[in-house]
Amino acid sequence: MRSPRRPCFLALPVLLLGAVLSASAAASSGKALGGWTPIKDVSDPHVQEIAQFAVSEHNKQANSALALGKVVKGETQVVSGTNYRLVLSASDGSGAPAKYEAVVWEKPWEKFRQLTSFKNLVNS
The missing domain is CATH 3.10.450.10 (Nuclear Transport Factor 2; Chain: A,)
Structure with missing residues (x-):
């Protein structure tokens, strides 16, 4: 008997959360992604x-x-x-x-x- 496949769409919220946290960390450090740093x-x-x-x-x-x-x-x-x-x-x-x-x-x-x-x- 085969185990049921889990839908891949459950990974999407995790990826989105990671992107939001990365952008938030960059903003809080005062550095814009792709911005200039002295x-x-x-x-x-x-x-x-x-x-x-x-x-x-x-x-x-x-x-x-x-x-x-x-x-x-x-x-x-x-x-x-x-x-x-x-x-x-x-x-x-x-x-x-x-x-x-x-x-x-x-x-x-x-x-x-x-x-x-x-x-x-x-x-x-």
Whole structure:
């Protein structure tokens, strides 16, 4: 004699409850799902590496010669990988520093990095 099958629809309320609790936990922590989170230590070597990559890629794409000064502030966003949005101080050949915003998308498990935007904050 076969045992009766239990309906799968009983799992739906459990899954919905899990989703609600996850969203609630994210909201109570002050972090929106997919939102930007401030980087606490912009002097972290990995953040510095991302900043140097951003300036180097910008220089290749724009045929310019910016030199990274420092990372002023930054944020991360978890996506399929991590987006880094950094405010950088960089100088051109004249030595005059300016602030730029760079966004770099990274997937470290694939050894992938891409500069998705780089803009001068004074001219934008």
